[in-house]
Amino acid sequence: MSGQRTLIVGGGLAGLTAALVLRHHDVEVTLVERRSTTSPQPKARRFHFRTMEIFRELGLADLVREAARDLVGHDHMASGRTLAEAGQLPLWQPAGGEEAMDVSPEPPCLIAQDVLEPVLRKAAVEAGADVRFGTELFGFEQDADGVTTRLDGTEIRADYLVAADGARSGVREALGIGRSGRGAVGEASVNVYFLADLADVVRGREFNLCLLDHPDAAGALASVDGRRRWVFMASGGETDRDWPAVLRTALGVPVPDLEILSVLGWQAEMLVADRYSAGRVHLVGDAAHVMPPFAASGANTGIADVHNLGWKLAAVLRGEAAPRLLDSYDAERRPAGWFAADQSARRADTFRSGVEDPGLAHPFVLAAGGFQYTAGALVPDGSTEPITDFAPAGRVGTRIPHRWLDLARTRSTLDLAGPKWTVTEFDGDWLLLRPDQVVAWRGGSAREAEAVRAELLS
Ligand SMILES: Cc1cc2nc3c(=O)[nH]c(=O)nc-3n(C[C@H](O)[C@H](O)[C@H](O)COP(=O)(O)OP(=O)(O)OC[C@H]3O[C@@H](n4cnc5c(N)ncnc54)[C@H](O)[C@@H]3O)c2cc1C
Incomplete structure (x- = not known):
């Protein structure tokens, strides 16, 4: 046996965050990345509320903001014939103004991908991940007990393989998993x-x-x-x-x-993998979904994938949950990936045509974790349609709404869960919160919550 090791292939934003999430849950992790350096391209620059909440849970939000200081105050759009003639446009404000912005303990953050990745790489090493840049995965075989991975000149046996190997994922191709979408x-x-x-x-x-x-x-x-x-x-x-x-x-x-x-x-x-999981292999990030960058959601969605997968892998590896818990990764994240990719494609159409699309969701549904899982590791509340409004209410399958827990505004309801489960009172009901701060059950008595948790993990 491997000693409960997870191997991550790919050291981009999804792979590096996967390593951090798994270490946060005390899982032994090796990450291999074929490039010798992190991304030389700035690509992604906008990191949403929800991503910053995940970094907050990992103890990294302040570090990321420190690295992001160059772009503080650069939130505006601008326009003009040339840069010399350009002027700032007013900042987008949700209806309800300032108060409506108070949806998260963590404001969004502008930071270029080539600045963020080194921060995550260093943090992953410091957290105890075995991070190997300049190392390529050439192939893998899985059996009932684990995955044997072939690297440059060596083999590593792991319990699970997380494929964070990007849009042209060799792992996805080797598994014969197709993709659907607009192309x-x-x-x-x-x-x-x-x-x-x-x-x-x-x-x-x-x-x-x-x-x-x-x-x-x-x-x-x-x-x-x-x-x-x-x-x-x-x-x-x-x-x-x-x-x-x-x-x-x-x-x-x-x-x-x-x-x-x-x-x-x-x-x-706009393409989404037809399956996110195959046996002991799970696709995350661009390996699972690609989308136009107009809603700034590609990397943010990948980071949400690994936050979802991480606690489940840890629970199964520790023997606290049956392996079937991992089926909920596809059940939850594939619809979420499809939603983000579809919304991003609609945003791209609107950007090009100037014609508003009535199917566009409120931007916070993507940015603040408003998407609702309707099936998975939860007790469904009967909802079936993706939500397009943003009305955080503590519904099952959504992240707990943010409320400050102290007058000094240091502790949020988001801080109640992760890496542990929590039961908390909310608007007169009791909520069972998973380690990823998603409401797994809502009911009238705290005593029922423990039985529900045991059932979800069985
Ligand atoms: C112009 C542009 C702007 C964007 N803006 C935003 C934005 O503002 N916000 C946002 O959220 N997203 C944005 N995105 C999308 C974002 O850049 C991607 O979604 C994100 O980088 C994907 O990260 P990843 O870790 O899944 O994949 P990648 O970054 O592609 O990383 C995959 C890694 O796997 C490695 N690899 C592949 N195969 C192997 C192998 N066999 N062995 C070892 N290593 C391997 C690769 O070398 C690579 O480093 C933008 C994209 C573009 C193009």
Whole structure:
């Protein structure tokens, strides 16, 4: 036997967070990543309330915010013909204003993926994960007792394999798991990652994303550190344009120090794996779902996957739960992945056409964990349709709504559970909270809760 080890393949945001979640639950974990470094691309930059709540549970929220300090105050959108002419747009506010924003103990966070990944990698090592960059998984076989994984020159036997190996997941392919969904959404795009000192140009009108509509250089400019690192995103997928000239036009200011770091062609897609689990192998992150980036949900959804899977693997490995608990990972996270991917594709359509889609959910449903699991490791309340409004009420299958527990606003209802289960009173009822802060049962007496928990784990 392996001594209850889980092997994670892939050291991106999903894999690194999986390692942290598993260590939080005291599971022995090895992570292998074929690259020698974390992502050189800034890609994801917006991390939602729910992700920050997960980092809070892992004791990492403050560390992430410290690393994110460059982009503090860069929440606005901006627009103009060129950067020189662009102005900030007002911040989006939910109906209800400030009060409606108080949905979480943790505000969302802007931090570039290439800044966040090293923070998570270091934290995973410090938490005791065996993190091996520069190590590739070449194959695996599973049997009734475990998974034998073939790495560079060695084999590791593990109880479970977590496939966090990205959109082109070799593990998913080896398992013969197909994907469903719309496929390509919209035109191909190009991301031009460049350096130029624009700190003085943007001061006082800082932005997260600036939409530029110059006829010869249309695109969107994303702040990576708000000063020197930028990504210009253009549609059309043509990678071999004269990018220095295009950028000079789009910026509309002299940029003597302009340096292009990389030009990346990519295509937004909406695809969800047809199964998230096959025996002892579980797909997470982009291996399980890809979606257009307009709702900033790809990485956030992957992080929610591993938060869901982590406590279940730990409970089964410790012998506290029967292995069938792991079936609930697919039952819960596949509909959630489908919902996030569909919403992201709708957002992409709306962005392109300018026509509002009545099927678009309230943004907080994705951002603040408002999606409801209707089947899985819970006692369903009869709901069947995905919710599109955001009305946190402590329904079964949703994360417990945030309420401050003290006047100093240091402790939230979210802090009641994780890594343990909890029973708590809420609006006159009793809630059984799972380690991922999801309501597993709602009822009239605390005494029933323990029996429900035992039943869910049996
Ligand atoms: C332009 C853009 C903007 C985006 N913005 C956002 C945003 O604001 N918010 C958001 O949430 N998401 C955003 N995303 C999506 C986000 O970047 C991805 O969802 C996320 O990076 C996926 O993480 P992952 O860990 O699942 O996969 P990946 O980051 O792809 O990591 C997979 C890793 O597995 C490794 N690997 C693969 N095969 C093997 C093997 N056999 N052995 C060892 N290692 C292997 C790879 O080298 C890779 O490092 C954006 C994406 C793009 C393109």
